[in-house]
Amino acid sequence: MTALIPLLARNRSWALKQSQSDPGYFEQTAQPQQPHTLWIGCSDSRVPAEVLTGAHPGELFVHRNIANMVLDADDNFQSVLQYALEYLKVSNIVLCGHYGCGGVQAAVALPDMPLAEQDNALSRRIHQLRSALHPHIDDFHTGTGEEPERQNQLVEANVLTQFSHLIATAPVQQAWENGVSLHVYGCVYDLHSGHLKELVQQSAVEAVS
Known part of the structure; x- marks a missing residue:
């Protein structure tokens, strides 16, 4: 207590x-809630969706997990996505990563961590993240820039990777096929400035063009 x-x-x-x-x-x-946006973010305690966007209760329907991952086999995520689109009728989805993401850092360091040899939920999740980011991790190791800059680039690559998974999910594709005006955004949050930066977006019009 x-x-x-x-x-x-x-x-x-x-x-x-x-x-x-x-x-x-x-x-x-x-x-009854009528949120306009589904927010998919990282579970990091420093990145609370309502606080950093100045949103009021009822505006955001929120799902957070380690490294803001989108996985077909994650029933928790998939059920949140389906509920937001089919029942709450949200018109926006924001997938937001953040610089300094511990999940992304763990994906890079995984081969040298005890976690790599463990059989548990966290290990499986980080293995999946490392697999999704494999080519970008190679770029991280061979890049010539300063390490913080390369880490930021890897975080952005994760947002773009998860975004590509998100727009390919059945609920999003179904919404667009049904003519729903749904806008999907990929953003990154800077812990040092408090600013959100848009990296990518896609709408129903772009999806069916």
């Missing part, structure tokens, strides 16, 4: 301030 006590105290303080500044706040947020 030691760690929970301050969290509960801050929760009560936050709820009180919200009620005082906007008496109808919780009545409004208790209504």
